[in-house]
Amino acid sequence: MNRGRWRGWVLDASGALVLLYLFLPIFVIVLYSFNRPEGRFNFVWKSFSLDAWRDPFRFAPLVDAMKLSLKVASISTAVATIFGTMIALALCRYKFRGSGAVGLLLVLPLTTPEVVLGSSLLSLFLDLNAHMGFTTIVIAHIMFSVSYVALTVRARIRGFDWTLEEAAMDLGATPWRVIRKVTLPLIAPGIVAAAMLSFALSLDDFVITLFNSGSDVTYPLYVYGARRAAYPPQINVLATTILVMSLLLLGVTVLWQQRRLRQALVTPGP
Amino acid sequence: MAGTAAGGARWNPLAPYLLLAPGVLWLVVFFVVPIATLAHTSISGQGVPWWDGYARSFSAYGSFLLRSFRFSLFATVVALLLGYPLAYVMAFRAGRFKNFLLGLVILPFFTTFLVRTFAWKTILNDGGPIVGLLVWLHLLPQDGRLLNTNWAVIGGLTYNFLPFMILPIYVSLEKIDRRLTEAAQDLYSGPGRAFRKVVFPLSLPGVFAGSLLTFIPASGDFINAELLGSPNQRMVGTVIQNQFLQVHDYPLAAALSFVLMTIISIAVIAYARVLGTEELA
Numbered sequence: 001m002n003r004g005r006w007r008g009w010v011l012d013a014s015g016a017l018v019l020l021y022l023f024l025p026i027f028v029i030v031l032y033s034f035n036r037p038e039g040r041f042n043f044v045w046k047s048f049s050l051d052a053w054r055d056p057f058r059f060a061p062l063v064d065a066m067k068l069s070l071k072v073a074s075i076s077t078a079v080a081t082i083f084g085t086m087i088a089l090a091l092c093r094y095k096f097r098g099s100g101a102v103g104l105l106l107v108l109p110l111t112t113p114e115v116v117l118g119s120s121l122l123s124l125f126l127d128l129n130a131h132m133g134f135t136t137i138v139i140a141h142i143m144f145s146v147s148y149v150a151l152t153v154r155a156r157i158r159g160f161d162w163t164l165e166e167a168a169m170d171l172g173a174t175p176w177r178v179i180r181k182v183t184l185p186l187i188a189p190g191i192v193a194a195a196m197l198s199f200a201l202s203l204d205d206f207v208i209t210l211f212n213s214g215s216d217v218t219y220p221l222y223v224y225g226a227r228r229a230a231y232p233p234q235i236n237v238l239a240t241t242i243l244v245m246s247l248l249l250l251g252v253t254v255l256w257q258q259r260r261l262r263q264a265l266v267t268p269g270p
Numbered sequence: 271m272a273g274t275a276a277g278g279a280r281w282n283p284l285a286p287y288l289l290l291a292p293g294v295l296w297l298v299v300f301f302v303v304p305i306a307t308l309a310h311t312s313i314s315g316q317g318v319p320w321w322d323g324y325a326r327s328f329s330a331y332g333s334f335l336l337r338s339f340r341f342s343l344f345a346t347v348v349a350l351l352l353g354y355p356l357a358y359v360m361a362f363r364a365g366r367f368k369n370f371l372l373g374l375v376i377l378p379f380f381t382t383f384l385v386r387t388f389a390w391k392t393i394l395n396d397g398g399p400i401v402g403l404l405v406w407l408h409l410l411p412q413d414g415r416l417l418n419t420n421w422a423v424i425g426g427l428t429y430n431f432l433p434f435m436i437l438p439i440y441v442s443l444e445k446i447d448r449r450l451t452e453a454a455q456d457l458y459s460g461p462g463r464a465f466r467k468v469v470f471p472l473s474l475p476g477v478f479a480g481s482l483l484t485f486i487p488a489s490g491d492f493i494n495a496e497l498l499g500s501p502n503q504r505m506v507g508t509v510i511q512n513q514f515l516q517v518h519d520y521p522l523a524a525a526l527s528f529v530l531m532t533i534i535s536i537a538v539i540a541y542a543r544v545l546g547t548e549e550l551a
Contacts (some may be wrong), residue, residue: 083296087290146297220384236385
């Protein structure tokens with residue numbers, strides 16, 4: 001008994017330490033957004049200050065990079081969410097020849113190192129003599145996001161009761177109306193989760209973007225370049241803002257889904 | 271009207287293919303075709319035999335390849351040792367805090383990967399609290415440092431991919447039927463043996479998926495080596511990036527990419543054989 005309790009205590013403590021390890025850099029990122037660094041690099045704590053928070057848009061290139069990243073993430077998420085959801089629907093709804101191959105095609109990009117994905121896409125663009133920049137970045141981001149979206153949506157909608165669609169059609173609904181009124185509401189939570197994941201991945205991607213950006217600079221590319229010239233606390237301010245916004249968004253989504261669940265329980269039927 | 275077996279029986283038999291077309295086409299054109307282009311680039315050096323890029327990959331950059339796999343293997347083992355206990359606590363001991371802990375594990379994903387790695391630079395800095403503590407404990411010499419060492423790079427790699435280790439293990443532990451663990455406790459009269467004989471074997475698919483999701487990206491990573499290491503810690507990703515974007519020696523860079531991919535595939539197959547699981551996740 002005593003030994004068992006001791007064992008449990010060690011387990012819990014080691015779990016807590018690992019969580020601390022995961023949490024430490026995030027704490028440092030937030031903390032150093034309040035630093036007034038000596039010199040151009042915000043790597044050593046000097047004194048507490050709100051300067052960076054009062055003037056978050058002080059560095060125009062950083063703001064431009066953030067704008068470009070948001071634009072890339074919006075477009076690639078929109079396209080990848082549509083394409084990925086369509087693939088997930090095809091895989092869950094139909095039995096057809098080649099579904100195994102499609103499943104493999106979805107997993108392969110996730111098990112290929114990013115440096116290989118980036119360099120192979122670059123060698124294609126070089127062969128085609130393509131102009132590297134916004135378009136090539138968006139193409140690359142859609143490529144890696146489609147897999148994530150398709151797998152996420154598929155995981156969420158596996159085992160759904162598709163007879164609801166049959167029922168709607170028996171009641172005389174057109175296929176388009178069935179999709180709008182039955183299918184989409186059913187799979188909406190999965191799509192929202194996948195779109196959020198896709199947006200976050202795009203905003204965060206560095207390696208693949210580095211290979212295919214030409215002279216355009218996204219937010220992660222700006223941060224990478226900052227190690228040479230200057231690393232202002234405004235970078236931490238933006239990172240903290242992204243963190244807080246994602247947490248808020250996550251909270252709102254969780255609440256929304258709980259409400260949907262309650263409504264579904266209160267009013268039977270869609 | 272006749273045709274498909276699943277729910278969409280009354281729909282056009284072409285429907286699944288129409289749904290697949292845009293996404294699959296995109297993946298074929300921008301993932302499969304580029305890999306073929308990469309293969310072609312790797313054997314198209316001017317005025318040299320076709321295998322020149324590959325020969326130079328091993329002769330000039332073999333040490334980088336070796337270091338990459340050594341570091342990523344090390345990081346995978348450390349991530350497994352750190353991640354398994356946390357996944358276990360989350361699955362079996364967290365009770366109603368389960369989802370909260372899950373949220374904490376994915377929290378790092380909400381901050382930019384690069385900014386996180388820069389934060390490690392801050393944490394491990396010379397004269398920082400961690401270096402100070404280690405010197406005080408005599409684990410580091412007076413002028414010792416953590417930045418620009420193998421430890422910093424391996425620590426950074428472990429950190430970056432740890433959630434990818436924890437989540438699959440957690441999922442596989444979570445799926446285990448509680449009645450099974452209770453029966454095992456009775457049968458083997460003790461939590462230690464019950465764990466070895468029942469829980470751990472059942473979590474192997476998670477261990478397998480988690481190890482791959484850590485090892486594969488870690489072996490191609492170059493950010494941690496660039497930001498936390500010195501030129502002595504450079505990994506093969508740096509060379510590929512450098513040859514492609516600065517030196518423009520495309521055949522060599524493409525050959526290196528290919529060698530990296532091939533070695534990873536061989537390692538994955540060997541690992542699958544050892545663990546006896548062919549299933550991913």
